[in-house]
Amino acid sequence: MRGRIFFYLLFFSLVSIVQVQSGHTADGTTTVRGNVVDAETGKPLPCRLYIQSDSGTWHFAKSASSAGSAVEYSRRRGERSVEIHTTLSAHPFTAELPPGNYTVTAERGKEYFTSTQQLSVGEKPAEFTLQLKRWIDLSKRGWYSGDTHVHRKIEELPNAILAEDLNVALPLTYWVTVTDVPPTKGRKSSDQSIPAKLIKVDDQHVIYPLNTEYEIFSVGAKRHTLGAVFVLNHKTPLEISVPTVLPVAEEARKQGAILDLDKHSWPWSMMVVPIMKVDLFELSNNHIWRTEFAFSNWTIDTEPKYMNLKMSADGFSEWAWTEYGFRTYYALLNCGFRMRPTGGTASGVHPVPLGFGRVYVELEDGFDYDSWMDGLNRGRSFVTTGPMLFLKFNSQPPGNTFDVKTTASPVCHITGTVESAHKLNRIEVIVNGEIVKTILPGNQKTISGGYRSVVNDAVSFEGSGWVAVRCFEDVSNSRYRFAHSSPVHFDVPGHLVRPRKVEVEYFIGRMKKELARNRGMLRPDAIAEYERALKIYQDISKLAR
Numbered sequence: 001m002r003g004r005i006f007f008y009l010l011f012f013s014l015v016s017i018v019q020v021q022s023g024h025t026a027d028g029t030t031t032v033r034g035n036v037v038d039a040e041t042g043k044p045l046p047c048r049l050y051i052q053s054d055s056g057t058w059h060f061a062k063s064a065s066s067a068g069s070a071v072e073y074s075r076r077r078g079e080r081s082v083e084i085h086t087t088l089s090a091h092p093f094t095a096e097l098p099p100g101n102y103t104v105t106a107e108r109g110k111e112y113f114t115s116t117q118q119l120s121v122g123e124k125p126a127e128f129t130l131q132l133k134r135w136i137d138l139s140k141r142g143w144y145s146g147d148t149h150v151h152r153k154i155e156e157l158p159n160a161i162l163a164e165d166l167n168v169a170l171p172l173t174y175w176v177t178v179t180d181v182p183p184t185k186g187r188k189s190s191d192q193s194i195p196a197k198l199i200k201v202d203d204q205h206v207i208y209p210l211n212t213e214y215e216i217f218s219v220g221a222k223r224h225t226l227g228a229v230f231v232l233n234h235k236t237p238l239e240i241s242v243p244t245v246l247p248v249a250e251e252a253r254k255q256g257a258i259l260d261l262d263k264h265s266w267p268w269s270m271m272v273v274p275i276m277k278v279d280l281f282e283l284s285n286n287h288i289w290r291t292e293f294a295f296s297n298w299t300i301d302t303e304p305k306y307m308n309l310k311m312s313a314d315g316f317s318e319w320a321w322t323e324y325g326f327r328t329y330y331a332l333l334n335c336g337f338r339m340r341p342t343g344g345t346a347s348g349v350h351p352v353p354l355g356f357g358r359v360y361v362e363l364e365d366g367f368d369y370d371s372w373m374d375g376l377n378r379g380r381s382f383v384t385t386g387p388m389l390f391l392k393f394n395s396q397p398p399g400n401t402f403d404v405k406t407t408a409s410p411v412c413h414i415t416g417t418v419e420s421a422h423k424l425n426r427i428e429v430i431v432n433g434e435i436v437k438t439i440l441p442g443n444q445k446t447i448s449g450g451y452r453s454v455v456n457d458a459v460s461f462e463g464s465g466w467v468a469v470r471c472f473e474d475v476s477n478s479r480y481r482f483a484h485s486s487p488v489h490f491d492v493p494g495h496l497v498r499p500r501k502v503e504v505e506y507f508i509g510r511m512k513k514e515l516a517r518n519r520g521m522l523r524p525d526a527i528a529e530y531e532r533a534l535k536i537y538q539d540i541s542k543l544a545r
Contacts, residue, residue, distance in 0.1 A: 080292040143362050148344045162205055176216075216242060232280075243523065287321060290352060296315035304327070361380055383484050414457050468484065
């Protein structure tokens with residue numbers, strides 16, 4: 001009977017058990033000892049571990065091995081947005097716990113079921129083992145994950161990326177928040193001299209340490225927010241300050257770097273896109289967390305009324321914020337800015353685990369960092385906070401561009417599977433920013449306990465266009481997880497993709513507002529960049545539909 005109950009719990013991924021031995025200590029706590037292992041092989045696994053008492057108190061674990069490591073993480077945004085955990089290496093752990101009842105939870109990235117156990121701690125020894133069951137293996141399918149917005153210390157990352165099964169971490173070791181100060185002298189930059197050398201944790205998990213964030217909150221000594229943009233994978237430290245932003249972009253190109261927008265609602269975001277020709281757009285950005293959404297009023301003044309977002313009583317809801325990002329991305333694509341999607345958490349600053357929102361890149365010949373960065377920049381990717389997209393578009397991968405030789409309406413055949421740990425709610429096909437088809441998921445149970453939905457459908461449209469797929473799965477507490485493919489583009493001779501009039505008018509309005517706000521604060525050459533961006537959007541508006 002006991003074995004049957006264990007199988008039932010494992011099958012439904014509710015958890016397994018934590019192996020613990022307890023011994024009462026002089027301070028009244030009990031030393032709890034445990035292991036986290038792979039449910040199939042029994043081998044120890046690195047993981048992220050949560051320990052919470054029934055009274056709500058959080059506790060950290062420590063490695064019980066001299067060869068092991070444990071990194072404590074604690075960030076809060078109010079009462080409901082709390083992320084307190086320990087990332088552990090693949091070794092036994094201990095925790096000092098007062099007698100009582102606890103919930104112990106282990107997670108590892110996106111490819112394992114969450115494992116949870118109720119634990120009663122007393123003075124008598126006890127033994128438990130927490131088992132993590134894999135529901136999917138992306139590396140076996142040629143897909144490798146990354147987080148392009150990381151604020152963790154370099155020394156923490158070898159532990160954390162293995163615990164999260166994150167293949168690529170791009171820490172922003174240079175970080176400047178004031179105008180006219182180069183990143184090398186930014187007060188938030190690393191004190192260390194950072195070599196442009198890949199840190200290889202193992203054959204499939206790496207850290208590239210030379211990345212820069214310009215996140216401007218002050219113009220000289222005056223508080224005046226501009227926004228954030230990242231330079232990823234550069235080769236030497238950047239000695240260029242902002243404003244202006246164009247010289248940063250030019251130097252980034254010389255060094256083979258990639259530009260990442262960060263968030264769409266920063267005051268300067270819609271200026272830096274056309275001026276810097278930004279490469280990446282964070283569809284899963286650092287306000288999308290494992291725990292509750294907390295930034296309901298942040299940049300609320302940029303809300304696009306034409307989107308009719310489903311706002312909460314406090315401002316942005318989690319869904320409104322996510323949809324705002326999606327639809328801003330679509331509008332930029334319609335304006336001709338072919339940015340590729342990515343995911344970043346800012347783990348280290350916010351209450352979110354490393355790689356909670358991440359980007360997966362497909363590689364044909366196994367993992368290689370340079371190939372991964374190239375695939376990211378080419379859009380051979382999908383972004384996810386949960387589900388996995390394995391789709392082809394006319395037998396080609398995401399990110400592809402089709403040069404249509406005739407003026408006939410293009411047809412895009414979408415084939416493949418969408419897989420998830422929980423049942424999908426819906427799969428949507430997006431063409432030029434519009435949901436043109438909603439596919440009812442099959443949600444067939446897989447042998448590993450996940451769900452698979454087969455996609456075999458087609459859409460057609462007039463003139464040039466782009467096609468992408470997104471999907472949503474429901475999880476507990478009315479939360480959801482999503483995945484979004486990189487778009488494919490169809491170029492028909494003589495037919496450009498045309499933005500909707502309300503889309504480009506919104507960007508024009510953003511530029512006019514920023515010009516008014518920044519005059520008298522920024523130098524004339526910086527103001528000229530906003531004027532140039534305004535002119536670009538005004539020219540695009542002549543093609544609007």
